[in-house]
Amino acid sequence: xxxxxxxxxxxxxxxxxxxxxxxxxxxxxxxxxxxxxxxxxxxxxxxxxxxxxxxxxxxxxxxxxxxxxxxxxxxxxxxxxxxxxxxxxxxxxxxxxxxxxxxxxxxxxxxxxxxxxxxxxxxxxxxxxxxxxxxxxxxxxxxxxxxxxxxxxxxxxxxxxxxxxxxxxxxxxxxxxxxxxxxxxxxxxxxxxxxxxxxxxxxxxxxxxxxxxxxxxxxxxxxxxxxxxxxxxxxxxxxxxxxxxxxxxxxxxxxxxxxxxxxxxxxxxxxxxxxxxxxxxxxxxxxxxxxxxxx
Amino acid sequence: xxxxxxxxxxxxxxxxxxxxxxxxxxxxxxxxxxxxxxxxxxxxxxxxxxxxxxxxxxxxxxxxxxxxxxxxxxxxxxxxxxxxxxxxxxxxxxxxxxxxxxxxxxxxxxxxxxxxxxxxxxxxxxxxxxxxxxxxxxxxxxxxxxxxxxxxxxxxxxxxxxxxxxxxxxxxxxxxxxxxxxxxxxxxxxxxxxxxxxxxxxxxxxxxxxxxxxxxxxxxxxxxxxxxxxxxxxxxxxxxxxxxxxxxxxxxxxxxxxxxxxxxxxxxxxxxxxxxxxxxxxxxxxxxxxxxxxxxxxxxxxxxxxxxxxxxxxxxxxxxxxxxxxxxxxxxxx
Amino acid sequence: xxxxxxxxxxxxxxxxxxxxxxxxxxxxxxxxxxxxxxxxxxxxxxxxxxxxxxxxxxxxxxxxxxxxxxxxxxxxxxxxxxxxxxxxxxxxxxxxxxxxxxxxxxxxxxxxxxxxxxxxxxxxxxxxxxxxxxxxxxxxxxxxxxxxxxxxxxxxxxxxxxxxxxxxxxxxxxxxxxxxxxxxxxxxxxxxxxxxxxxxxxxxxxxxxxxxxxxxxxxxxxxxxxxxxxxxxxxxxxxxxxxxxxxxxxxxxxxxxxxxxxxxxxxxxxxxxxxxxxxxxxxxxxxxxxxxxxxxxxxxxxxxxxxxxxxxxxxxxxxxxxxxxxxxxxxxxxxxxxxxxxxxxxx
Numbered sequence: 001x002x003x004x005x006x007x008x009x010x011x012x013x014x015x016x017x018x019x020x021x022x023x024x025x026x027x028x029x030x031x032x033x034x035x036x037x038x039x040x041x042x043x044x045x046x047x048x049x050x051x052x053x054x055x056x057x058x059x060x061x062x063x064x065x066x067x068x069x070x071x072x073x074x075x076x077x078x079x080x081x082x083x084x085x086x087x088x089x090x091x092x093x094x095x096x097x098x099x100x101x102x103x104x105x106x107x108x109x110x111x112x113x114x115x116x117x118x119x120x121x122x123x124x125x126x127x128x129x130x131x132x133x134x135x136x137x138x139x140x141x142x143x144x145x146x147x148x149x150x151x152x153x154x155x156x157x158x159x160x161x162x163x164x165x166x167x168x169x170x171x172x173x174x175x176x177x178x179x180x181x182x183x184x185x186x187x188x189x190x191x192x193x194x195x196x197x198x199x200x201x202x203x204x205x206x207x208x209x210x211x212x213x214x215x216x217x218x219x220x221x222x223x224x225x226x227x228x229x230x231x232x233x234x235x236x237x238x239x240x241x242x243x244x245x246x247x248x249x250x251x252x253x254x255x256x257x258x259x260x261x262x263x264x265x266x267x268x269x270x271x272x273x274x275x276x277x278x279x280x281x282x283x284x285x286x287x288x289x290x291x292x293x294x295x
Numbered sequence: 296x297x298x299x300x301x302x303x304x305x306x307x308x309x310x311x312x313x314x315x316x317x318x319x320x321x322x323x324x325x326x327x328x329x330x331x332x333x334x335x336x337x338x339x340x341x342x343x344x345x346x347x348x349x350x351x352x353x354x355x356x357x358x359x360x361x362x363x364x365x366x367x368x369x370x371x372x373x374x375x376x377x378x379x380x381x382x383x384x385x386x387x388x389x390x391x392x393x394x395x396x397x398x399x400x401x402x403x404x405x406x407x408x409x410x411x412x413x414x415x416x417x418x419x420x421x422x423x424x425x426x427x428x429x430x431x432x433x434x435x436x437x438x439x440x441x442x443x444x445x446x447x448x449x450x451x452x453x454x455x456x457x458x459x460x461x462x463x464x465x466x467x468x469x470x471x472x473x474x475x476x477x478x479x480x481x482x483x484x485x486x487x488x489x490x491x492x493x494x495x496x497x498x499x500x501x502x503x504x505x506x507x508x509x510x511x512x513x514x515x516x517x518x519x520x521x522x523x524x525x526x527x528x529x530x531x532x533x534x535x536x537x538x539x540x541x542x543x544x545x546x547x548x549x550x551x552x553x554x555x556x557x558x559x560x561x562x563x564x565x566x567x568x569x570x571x572x573x574x575x576x577x578x579x580x581x582x583x584x585x586x587x588x589x590x591x592x593x594x595x596x597x598x599x600x601x602x603x604x605x606x607x608x609x610x611x612x613x614x615x616x617x618x619x620x621x622x623x624x625x626x627x628x629x
Numbered sequence: 630x631x632x633x634x635x636x637x638x639x640x641x642x643x644x645x646x647x648x649x650x651x652x653x654x655x656x657x658x659x660x661x662x663x664x665x666x667x668x669x670x671x672x673x674x675x676x677x678x679x680x681x682x683x684x685x686x687x688x689x690x691x692x693x694x695x696x697x698x699x700x701x702x703x704x705x706x707x708x709x710x711x712x713x714x715x716x717x718x719x720x721x722x723x724x725x726x727x728x729x730x731x732x733x734x735x736x737x738x739x740x741x742x743x744x745x746x747x748x749x750x751x752x753x754x755x756x757x758x759x760x761x762x763x764x765x766x767x768x769x770x771x772x773x774x775x776x777x778x779x780x781x782x783x784x785x786x787x788x789x790x791x792x793x794x795x796x797x798x799x800x801x802x803x804x805x806x807x808x809x810x811x812x813x814x815x816x817x818x819x820x821x822x823x824x825x826x827x828x829x830x831x832x833x834x835x836x837x838x839x840x841x842x843x844x845x846x847x848x849x850x851x852x853x854x855x856x857x858x859x860x861x862x863x864x865x866x867x868x869x870x871x872x873x874x875x876x877x878x879x880x881x882x883x884x885x886x887x888x889x890x891x892x893x894x895x896x897x898x899x900x901x902x903x904x905x906x907x908x909x910x911x912x913x914x915x916x917x918x919x920x921x922x923x924x925x926x927x928x929x930x931x932x933x934x935x936x937x938x939x940x941x942x943x944x945x946x947x948x949x950x951x952x953x954x955x956x957x958x959x960x961x962x963x964x965x966x967x968x969x970x971x972x973x974x975x976x
Contacts, residue, residue, distance in 0.1 A: 188741035196755035197728040210745040335823035449912035479687035509896025532900040550828035552857030564828035
């Protein structure tokens with residue numbers, strides 16, 4: 001009977017083994033909504049990169065004669081703004097700054113917030129309590145208010161807007177990072193790693209990071225849309241990008257005077273913000289379900 | 296002869312188009328009878344049970360065959376009929392009462408709610424009924440416990456409260472899905488005895504799903520052993536324990552660590568692991584693990600072979616299978 | 630890398646003295662008065678070299694907390710653990726070195742494997758922590774996989790979710806053995822498995838024990854399994870040891886009424902002789918406020934006034950068999966207490 005344990009297990013043929021990311025990609029591919037959202041984002045990024053080649057006109061060239069032309073005017077497929085600049089070109093070029101302002105603070109906050117959250121979550125105890133209560137102070141302010149207050153305090157400008165947006169997102173990401181890390185830390189495989197004598201740094205590197213970065217990344221992706229809207233808001237209030245740079249939020253601001261004259265035209269930057277943010281949100285949703293291993 | 300409480304004919308349940316979780320189950324349950332469905336994870340026992348309540352999401356599952364409960368065709372019911380049927384004709388208890396009970400209402404409110412949904416009863420009447428049920432399931436100081444929230448009760452009390460909830464509308468059939476698996480040994484036996492007692496008092500028919508042969512023997516009149524989506528052996532509890540014929544049943548009995556065994560001896564384990572339900576072999580699904588398997592076993596699925604009154608096994612080698620049991624002494628009663 | 634046996638066969642591999650763990654809990658909304666869960670409340674026991682000590686008890690009895698305390702996964706409130714003559718954490722035996730010699734297998738086979746690592750990487754992780762080069766560690770992992778019945782070529786590069794529960798538990802056993810430990814703590818290691826798989830894994834554990842000269846602490850709620858695998862058995866109730874002794878002695882001649890009740894709570898597996906009366910009423914009490922005196926007196930059939938007044942010590946009844954019950958201890962004041970020699974309790 002001792003031979004029984006040595007005998008290999010007989011079983012039905014199993015599918016070829018696959019890596020984790022292969023599985024995620026396979027599940028993501030089956031989600032048409034997420035794929036569509038991903039394609040929209042890809043298109044927007046390509047548009048931003050190749051803006052000079054795509055845009056029909058110079059986004060800065062004003063014309064005092066052809067101001068606020070409606071959508072569909074000859075030479076101005078999407079009309080012209082209050083200074084007579086081509087809307088289509090400005091929307092295309094606007095993708096550059098808008099996407100940059102949307103993505104950069106999130107990437108920065110992802111790095112900083114994850115580090116804080118994973119540290120607090122893994123160490124636990126009073127260290128965790130101290131860090132997380134401090135973070136909660138920031139969290140208590142509505143993000144719009146916090147971004148506006150910080151930008152106002154730091155002074156208007158592109159760089160300061162990025163900094164204040166990053167500060168807004170760090171507590172949010174740190175909170176999620178702390179929550180998932182606390183959860184992973186209580187798993188038996190972390191206990192088993194501790195029981196085999198591994199140090200905290202090794203355990204975080206091998207057993208924690210791989211399991212928490214995914215969920216944090218998904219959460220961060222969903223913040224990109226918030227970041228874009230906040231960045232637009234800052235620009236709208238004159239705290240972010242300054243005229244005449246094309247940026248969707250700023251465009252919304254400067255066109256607001258024309259809302260009674262050309263309502264559709266004035267709404268165009270808003271439409272772009274809406275499409276982009278919803279695409280990021282849908283992609284984040286798709287990623288979330290695709291990363292669920294227990295499928 | 297009264298009509299049976301439950302009649303299942305050729306039940307087949309398929310998930311996602313490929314995973315055949317239940318593969319032709321026939322089961323008849325007479326009124327006032329207790330049947331235990333036993334099997335390992337993936338054997339289809341819980342899926343069969345849930346089909347009786349039609350709990351499977353219609354989009355992802357396909358249910359074929361026929362299920363008649365108390366003379367009514369369950370698979371033909373409309374959503375509305377189903378809502379009336381669940382709770383009033385058939386109700387169910389689960390392994391983990393904490394997940395089955397609503398955490399934001401007291402257990403008393405939940406029971407009263409169920410009564411008032413199915414019957415015309417005033418608040419006071421419903422509460423009185425709930426109290427009576429709590430006494431029936433032997434909850435100490437029932438008056439006070441009615442106002443407790445599920446998380447304030449211990450595991451055994453919660454399980455009793457869930458049984459009270461299940462019996463609130465005087466169902467004819469009780470479905471029990473591993474109700475004692477998560478409980479401690481000393482509490483498990485109390486719940487098993489309670490079920491037996493309530494069954495006698497209310498004349499309930501019970502389908503009791505478990506992986507534990509011991510628990511099954513304590514409550515069931517008849518036992519049906521499931522493997523890979525089929526009932527491989529069915530008979531009275533006595534027949535199954537004393538004269539098992541399917542090699543799988545015999546294997547289950549023999550692999551138990553039971554009574555005093557010589558130190559250092561090995562258990563008589565069934566080799567291998569249960570089959571993948573998406574890739575079932577053509578013949579008997581147990582053949583790859585069976586010590587008696589011969590060529591015809593791998594070719595065709597064996598039909599139920601009658602062995603005695605009410606005792607049948609899906610095995611073509613029931614003539615020689617008792618020999619398997621003889622290799623080891625019969626399990627001694629503890 | 631095989632650790633040396635220092636004290637010889639007569640010296641216990643593990644000696645636990647006065648192990649105590651109290652968890653603070655907030656009680657009540659307003660008072661904020663802090664209560665304590667007495668999860669493990671002062672236990673002493675020894676594990677001899679090469680034996681299997683079974684630990685049984687119901688939820689809340691402290692058996693899993695004891696396992697985690699032994700490995701210092703949680704810090705004890707008080708108490709001392711001595712491994713082969715050296716106190717754990719002393720200069721002679723650092724915690725890291727102790728952890729290399731003492732490993733654990735958990736109940737939940739899924740949660741105890743990192744879902745993002747191949748099983749080969751999971752097994753090779755611990756040796757690498759202790760300085761074994763990666764190549765060698767992976768080679769050893771593959772040997773161990775073969776040893777636990779999983780063909781390395783087919784399984785080494787799989788991920789945990791691609792295996793069945795029984796296969797995953799084999800991986801967990803291989804992982805625990807990767808450091809060539811001397812003591813393995815099995816915390817409900819077979820409880821989540823199907824019966825037919827459970828028997829295979831139990832046989833495997835016995836084979837491995839013989840092959841590697843292991844010592845086991847086997848924690849389980851399944852008395853049949855504990856009886857099968859254990860040389861000695863320790864019964865715990867509400868953070869205390871109720872009874873400890875040789876496996877057959879405890880199962881055949883239970884001294885403590887709680888052990889007797891546990892044994893008769895097991896389903897009979899005899900359709901003609903079903904259990905008619907539950908041996909115990911109610912659930913195990915909450916370890917936050919354990920009853921005074923003997924902790925079992927609230928549920929005990931032999932209870933007398935002395936039981937709530939006096940806490941019974943864990944005293945020898947015959948040979949190495951010890952029980953914490955006044956009814957079997959001479960001169961305890963309990964009316965059933967024997968005059969001088971021990972009297973067996975009706976089972």
